[in-house]
Amino acid sequence: MKLSSLFILFSVLTLTTNAQSLKVSATASTSGNATSEFTVGGENVRVNNSGLIFGNRQVLAASAALSANGLAVTVSSGVNIYDGGEKISGVGYEQKGDDSSLKIYAAGDGTYIIRENIANFLIFDTFGKIKRSVSNSSQSEEGESVSGLAADPRFKTVVLYNPKIIRNGVAGSRMKLVEDNGGASDFYTSSNRVIRTVKISENGQFVAAVTYRDGTDDSVIIFDRFGNRLNKVSFDREIKGIQLSDDGRYLTLYSDGRAAAYSVMNGERLGSTSVRGSLIWFAEYISRDETIVLLAGDMKNNVLTNVEFKAVNLDARKIASADYSRSLGITDMIPLSLDRKGKFNYTLSGLSQSLDIRASF
Secondary structure, three states: OOOOHHHHHOOOOOOOOOOEEEEEEEOOOOOOOOOOEEEEOEEEEEEOOOOOEEOOOEEEEOOOEOOOOOOOEEEEEEEOOOOEEEEEEEEEOOOOOOOOOOEEEEEEOOOOOEOOEEEEEEEEEEOOOOOEEHHHHHHOOEOOOOEEEOOOOOOOOEEEEEEEEEOOOOEEEEEEEEOOOOOEEEEEEEEEEEEEEEOOOOOOEEEEEEEEOOOEEEEEEEEEOOOOOEEEEEEEOOEEEEEEOOOOOEEEEEEOEEEEEOOOOOOOOEEEEEOOOOOOEEEOOOOOOOOOEEEEEEEEOOOOEEEEEEEEEOOOOEEEEEOOOOOOEEEOOOEEEEEEEEEOEEEEEEOOOEEEEEEEE
């Protein structure tokens, strides 16, 4: 069936519930986790407003980050790296006053980056030495917002961006690639569009940026890891989050109440779905199954309640949904990740509980 025909049929889909099902259960290793407890790289850690807790040992931190394999990097009287709660290294670092922009980003090999003073980034190697300092300041006399950083888990591709730069009274934006030779080069600038967020595919090969301007639709611009522009798609709602497939062929984006999948090659929408009464917090299109999987619920104090999952098979034009009775913790330090285990069989990690999701259509 041609994709254009598929979308027309899908858009007028009448939902039936007797031919499909969705089952969601916590993995055995995380089923006992409280909403503040997370399992990362096989290590358990609790997250609170003051820092991290490993077992009975609390690590206070002005800023903290967790890598994908469970290494914890904290800023507090220097920079310290922990593995399973054991401190394995530490270096001196003097925080400059009450810096509300201070943030740390950690890779799994022990390298890390510190953002300080709105737009300055210190890049450290595995020995805790500063490899280089990169300023991302636009030098605009009219002001700019705090700079952002996006990277894949291994820091293969690192992007610095200015979400908002004011010039001549108009809000624009900019992105630059951090290069291996120590430099950083601009690959996107706009004089009239602001950046909502930047996402890099897990393998580091592709970059997607959500931009907006008052009175226009949100747009997602897709680049390869060298900054070459591949395509752009637009969405008629405020985009809350995005996912890029590792092969760069598919894009999933979602607003508070709607999720959609696109072909990056031609920008065509493959299909979409929506929820009512709650908000979407994650969505991803699994191309091998032609299925969108999403998580929705109510959020308060980093805890999701009234949790709902939905799987939408675009080929069969069927929807399966299921409620999850337990509350789930969520933190900005751990990205959500959906791994395919088999046909219509997935594991969602990054929440306080890792969840097995099995659908049938």
